[in-house]
Amino acid sequence: MATHNLLLLPGDGIGPEVMSEVVKVANWFGGQGVASFETQTGLVGGCAYDAHGQAISEADMALAMAADAVIFGAVGGPKWDGVPYDVRPEAGLLRLRKDMKLFANLRPAICYPALADASSLKREIVENLDIMIVRELTGGVYFGEPKQIIDLGNGQKRGIDTQVYDTYEIERIGRVAFELARKRGNKVTSSEKRNVMKSGVLWNEVITALHKRDYADVQLEHQLADALGMQLVRWPKQFDVIVTDNLFGDMLSDVAAMLTGSLGMLPSASLGETDPKTGKRKALYEPVHGSAPDIAGQGIANPIAMIGSFGMALRYSFGLGDAADMLDKAIADVLASGLRTKDIATPGEATVGTVAMGDAIVAALGKIAG
Numbered sequence: 001m002a003t004h005n006l007l008l009l010p011g012d013g014i015g016p017e018v019m020s021e022v023v024k025v026a027n028w029f030g031g032q033g034v035a036s037f038e039t040q041t042g043l044v045g046g047c048a049y050d051a052h053g054q055a056i057s058e059a060d061m062a063l064a065m066a067a068d069a070v071i072f073g074a075v076g077g078p079k080w081d082g083v084p085y086d087v088r089p090e091a092g093l094l095r096l097r098k099d100m101k102l103f104a105n106l107r108p109a110i111c112y113p114a115l116a117d118a119s120s121l122k123r124e125i126v127e128n129l130d131i132m133i134v135r136e137l138t139g140g141v142y143f144g145e146p147k148q149i150i151d152l153g154n155g156q157k158r159g160i161d162t163q164v165y166d167t168y169e170i171e172r173i174g175r176v177a178f179e180l181a182r183k184r185g186n187k188v189t190s191s192e193k194r195n196v197m198k199s200g201v202l203w204n205e206v207i208t209a210l211h212k213r214d215y216a217d218v219q220l221e222h223q224l225a226d227a228l229g230m231q232l233v234r235w236p237k238q239f240d241v242i243v244t245d246n247l248f249g250d251m252l253s254d255v256a257a258m259l260t261g262s263l264g265m266l267p268s269a270s271l272g273e274t275d276p277k278t279g280k281r282k283a284l285y286e287p288v289h290g291s292a293p294d295i296a297g298q299g300i301a302n303p304i305a306m307i308g309s310f311g312m313a314l315r316y317s318f319g320l321g322d323a324a325d326m327l328d329k330a331i332a333d334v335l336a337s338g339l340r341t342k343d344i345a346t347p348g349e350a351t352v353g354t355v356a357m358g359d360a361i362v363a364a365l366g367k368i369a370g
């Protein structure tokens, strides 16, 4: 049985509450002999600042670099609003992304039939929605240089950000999208603004050439990012995998997220490059939501986004697609049975807490396993 080393970084607020439910799920798979998970736990965010004066300690960074996967909860909260900028809670997550070179952010938007009425769109538009947004995470306008505000000396200032992409950056994110599509609906929609941006022209050329060269079996279409934003709310089920840059991906993945209802439902994965020697890639899995200080400590947070993030680790880091499918089915079964945490309940509906939802998912896994 393969052993996988996990670094758990629960973080702040509801992070530790939802992470406890992941531990239950991992132990269940371990008990079934699916794989053995060895876990270590570290500090990140405000709790790391309290303990070490840093958003993540060097020792925990070293554990993250050595782990087969990092499972990350959430960071931040009003307690740390006044801490120095470079040690603010988010700096821990940014350091992890940077040092682990996590260039590919995968955000699935799945709408379980049982929750279709929680979407702001009509049921028939979102029911059974299953799309994957692949966002480039380490390049583009968030990191390009020059990035500055200059004083023009005439009472005016100029703010400058630089949108920049090299061929290799576009190719490697394109590969992630095409490979994913082959295991899903076999369709990639690539998105940029080639009508007004040179980086968009290059993006389009590189993705088109890559497709022709290595992925001609996958259906490829191009949509301008503004048109894609419109199509996402008009008829989202036309999409399978969407690949786009850092800036457009940031916005479009938030739009897609809201199609599915609650933040408490949304997992994500961030992947680095595959090491040619070991065939492994660095990876961090985290829910899309934050530390939810408004409900922290009350035991009412929805653990599904966090558990779903562990499911993505099973699929993308450990090659345990069957186990991941089983976990997805367990979540769908629990939702279909009517169990709800507060964030996904309709007004007046009975709700359960974090622990009961985690227990129910483990029980559903048991039923599926027979």
Ligand code: NAD
Pocket (backbone or CB within 6 Å): 014, 073, 074, 075, 076, 077, 078, 093, 263, 264, 265, 286, 288, 289, 290, 291, 292, 293, 294, 295, 300, 301, 302, 303, 305, 343
């Ligand atoms: P948030 O995602 O923490 O919460 C937004 C709303 O959604 C809140 O009302 C919250 O109660 C609810 N919510 C979120 N997750 C939930 C869950 N699992 N179950 C039930 N309800 C849930 O966003 P925010 O309030 O804007 O930010 C709070 C803190 O989290 C801030 O310090 C922010 O900087 C930080 N943050 C961290 C991350 C991260 O760690 N990756 C991401 C976003 C925000």
